[in-house]
Amino acid sequence: MSQDAPSIPNDLDAFWMPFTANRQFKKNPRMFVAAKDMHYTTSDGRQVLDGTAGLWCVNAGHCRPLITEAIQKQAAELDYAPAFQMGHPKAFELANRLADLAPEGLDHVLFTNSGSESVETALKVALAYHKVSGQGSRTRLIGRERGYHGVNFGGISVGGIVANRKMFGTLLTGVDHLPHTHLPGKNAFSRGEPQHGAELADELERIVALHDASTIAAVIVEPVAGSTGVLIPPPGYLKRLRDICDKHGILLIFDEVITGYGRLGTPFAADYFGVVPDMMITAKGLTNGVIPMGSVVVSSKIYDAFMTGPGHLIEFFHGYTYSGNPIASAAGLATLETYKQEGLLTRGAELGAYWEDALHSLRDAPHVIDIRNIGLVGAVELQPIAGEPTKRAFSAFVKAFEKGLLIRTTGDIIALSPPLIVEKGHIDQIVDTIRTVLGEVD
Numbered sequence: 001m002s003q004d005a006p007s008i009p010n011d012l013d014a015f016w017m018p019f020t021a022n023r024q025f026k027k028n029p030r031m032f033v034a035a036k037d038m039h040y041t042t043s044d045g046r047q048v049l050d051g052t053a054g055l056w057c058v059n060a061g062h063c064r065p066l067i068t069e070a071i072q073k074q075a076a077e078l079d080y081a082p083a084f085q086m087g088h089p090k091a092f093e094l095a096n097r098l099a100d101l102a103p104e105g106l107d108h109v110l111f112t113n114s115g116s117e118s119v120e121t122a123l124k125v126a127l128a129y130h131k132v133s134g135q136g137s138r139t140r141l142i143g144r145e146r147g148y149h150g151v152n153f154g155g156i157s158v159g160g161i162v163a164n165r166k167m168f169g170t171l172l173t174g175v176d177h178l179p180h181t182h183l184p185g186k187n188a189f190s191r192g193e194p195q196h197g198a199e200l201a202d203e204l205e206r207i208v209a210l211h212d213a214s215t216i217a218a219v220i221v222e223p224v225a226g227s228t229g230v231l232i233p234p235p236g237y238l239k240r241l242r243d244i245c246d247k248h249g250i251l252l253i254f255d256e257v258i259t260g261y262g263r264l265g266t267p268f269a270a271d272y273f274g275v276v277p278d279m280m281i282t283a284k285g286l287t288n289g290v291i292p293m294g295s296v297v298v299s300s301k302i303y304d305a306f307m308t309g310p311g312h313l314i315e316f317f318h319g320y321t322y323s324g325n326p327i328a329s330a331a332g333l334a335t336l337e338t339y340k341q342e343g344l345l346t347r348g349a350e351l352g353a354y355w356e357d358a359l360h361s362l363r364d365a366p367h368v369i370d371i372r373n374i375g376l377v378g379a380v381e382l383q384p385i386a387g388e389p390t391k392r393a394f395s396a397f398v399k400a401f402e403k404g405l406l407i408r409t410t411g412d413i414i415a416l417s418p419p420l421i422v423e424k425g426h427i428d429q430i431v432d433t434i435r436t437v438l439g440e441v442d
């Protein structure tokens with residue numbers, strides 16, 4: 001360990017860690033103390049390859065100079081400006097850049113501090129939009145099984161991850177769920193979009209028939225479900241959802257918190273699949289994960305519906321103290337500039353075939369029951385240990401970390417999403433390490 005490396009605090013008790021096995025961690029802490037580009041440095045001085053872009057967010061790699069400098073400069077120049085009834089230039093600049101980057105027709109941006117807040121914001125915009133448009137009976141929200149939309153009440157209500165929901169009471173009322181599209185019996189070891197399951201979009205027609213379109217405000221889906229284990233839509237599925245929403249006057253919301261900013265080899269999943277939603281939720285890669293920030297990019301149809309009535313009145317009663325915060329805005333601008341200068345938003349398309357072949361070479365590795373990939377996302381699904389779900393994947397996670405690779409596991413699925421600056425050599429290292437690890441776990 002270098003002499004000036006930060007030391008580990010000797011009491012880890014106070015911090016109740018998020019989505020973490022606290023007792024296991026605190027017995028055997030895994031601490032990062034520095035990071036650069038594709039690697040972290042651990043507290044005992046080891047280099048660990050980042051196979052997950054942090055939590056799907058560090059798309060340009062770690063400690064990138066433009067972003068670091070922008071934050072430093074902004075902190076010294078304008079640290080904070082009130083978000084309500086006052087402005088500062090960088091929030092407007094960032095909104096313009098984002099609207100330019102977003103698919104045609106998505107032109108207005110609300111800023112938040114996270115993916116979860118963006119989800120709540122989008123759901124509230126949907127309800128209020130129908131209200132201001134004279135269709136206040138449209139209050140139902142439709143999510144999807146195995147969907148992840150953050151951890152706040154709206155998000156877990158439309159989300160479909162049982163463990164994230166079951167402790168928290170009745171959640172929002174008036175929510176229904178589409179079935180997920182994960183069909184391992186038919187689609188295992190698909191490369192890219194899986195062949196079967198597009199007809200599952202028609203379940204939306206069933207839900208509409210049950211509740212009546214006049215009661216439904218919005219459908220929210222992740223174009224590719226990430227946190228629940230990389231569930232890729234079959235060809236035509238999202239287009240079909242779009243068509244059904246249009247037919248019934250329902251808003252379509254894409255939660256692009258993971259798929260945004262180049263993860264699929266296009267700026268957004270909407271570009272990849274050629275389907276434009278009415279609202280697009282982003283976070284994570286917006287600031288390269290460096291400063292908390294999220295956004296909801298909405299169509300002019302929605303924005304314009306609110307811009308009526310006396311000019312001195314607030315049009316939408318919603319916002320956060322830190323919406324468009326100066327330092328976050330500066331980080332966002334520098335991040336988008338880094339993506340542009342380095343062609344990162346399309347790099348996944350260039351490397352996609354190599355990534356796909358490398359991942360699928362693990363097909364004959366022990367315990368593997370499925371492999372899925374799209375852009376620079378991959379999942380290796382393991383056979384769970386009978387009666388002990390998640391244990392095998394968690395052991396793989398710990399072993400990979402010990403061997404210098406950060407992976408992410410959800411259930412018994414290893415999910416991979418390296419920074420978009422990843423090189424072929426890193427991909428080889430990721431796959432070789434996972435192969436070794438799978439040979440060693442029970």
Ligand SMILES: Cc1ncc(COP(=O)(O)O)c(C=O)c1O
Pocket residue numbers: 113114115116117119148149150151222226227255256257258283284
């Ligand atoms: C699709 C999706 N939506 C929302 C969120 C929540 O984002 P945050 O953790 O920033 O609140 C996540 C986080 O992983 C996500 O993957």
